[in-house]
Amino acid sequence: KAGVTQTPRYLIKTRGQQVTLSCSPISGHRSVSWYQQTPGQGLQFLFEYFSETQRNKGNFPGRFSGRQFSNSRSEMNVSTLELGDSALYLCASSPHMNTEAFFGQGTRLTVV
Amino acid sequence: KNEVEQSPQNLTAQEGEFITINCSYSVGISALHWLQQHPGGGIVSLFMLSSGKKKHGRLIATINIQEKHSSLHITASHPRDSAVYICAVRLIQGAQKLVFGQGTRLTINP
Numbered sequence: 180k181a182g183v184t185q186t187p188r189y190l191i192k193t194r195g196q197q198v199t200l201s202c203s204p205i206s207g208h209r210s211v212s213w214y215q216q217t218p219g220q221g222l223q224f225l226f227e228y229f230s231e232t233q234r235n236k237g238n239f240p241g242r243f244s245g246r247q248f249s250n251s252r253s254e255m256n257v258s259t260l261e262l263g264d265s266a267l268y269l270c271a272s273s274p275h276m277n278t279e280a281f282f283g284q285g286t287r288l289t290v291v
Numbered sequence: 292k293n294e295v296e297q298s299p300q301n302l303t304a305q306e307g308e309f310i311t312i313n314c315s316y317s318v319g320i321s322a323l324h325w326l327q328q329h330p331g332g333g334i335v336s337l338f339m340l341s342s343g344k345k346k347h348g349r350l351i352a353t354i355n356i357q358e359k360h361s362s363l364h365i366t367a368s369h370p371r372d373s374a375v376y377i378c379a380v381r382l383i384q385g386a387q388k389l390v391f392g393q394g395t396r397l398t399i400n401p
Contacts, residue, residue, distance in 0.1 A: 212389070214389075216332075221391055221392075221393050221394060222377065222379070222391040222394075223391070224388040224389050224390070224391075227388070235388050236388075237388055267332050269332075269334060271334075271336075277321060277322060277381060278339070279324075279336055279339045280324070280336055280339075280389075281336060282326075282333070282334035282335070282336065284331075284332060284333050285332045285333070285334075287332070
């Protein structure tokens with residue numbers, strides 16, 4: 180069974196640009212959640228999707244958004260990038276909400 | 292004060308030693324997760340607990356709901372156990388989001 184796949188693995192963007200990150204969950208998993216990891220703040224919850232609906236949201240500005248498709252694949256978008264958005268973005272999938280999460284390898288975003 | 296506190300922040304031990312990492316939380320939770328992160332970023336979910344104790348190989352996780360405390364134990368530690376161990380709790384109120392501890396960096400020397 181394939182694991183959680185995140186693309187791309189590495190990304191360099193310029194301030195002010197926007198970026199879209201992709202997450203393909205494990206087959207059969209319907210819940211996808213996103214996290215940001217920085218050296219200063221550690222791991223922080225961004226949002227969680229289940230059955231194409233955002234169920235939970237962390238304390239991030241509106242520049243951070245996401246969506247989930249009918250096949251459970253999810254995308255995360257960050258608009259008007261800032262230097263502070265440089266981070267490792269992790270996606271995790273679960274069969275349902277509040278069950279064990281399986282993490283992808285992450286996308287390392289660098290904003291210059 | 293952070294909602295989730297881990298101790299110690301850094302731990303260095305010799306191969307074979309018994310390791311304990313602690314996690315205390317101050318909020319109501321529905322579950323607690325222990326995660327392992329190796330250099331390079333990949334995260335592996337080790338345990339999800341809502342009560343009692345779980346064991347997987349050399350790893351044991353316990354949780355005391357009344358005391359709002361969990362421990363992760365590693366028996367017969369090995370250099371390949373060197374990683375960052377992260378405790379995360381699922382809140383039962385509000386956004387029901389996962390809140391993470393700051394992590395414990397474990398180094399096992401041969």
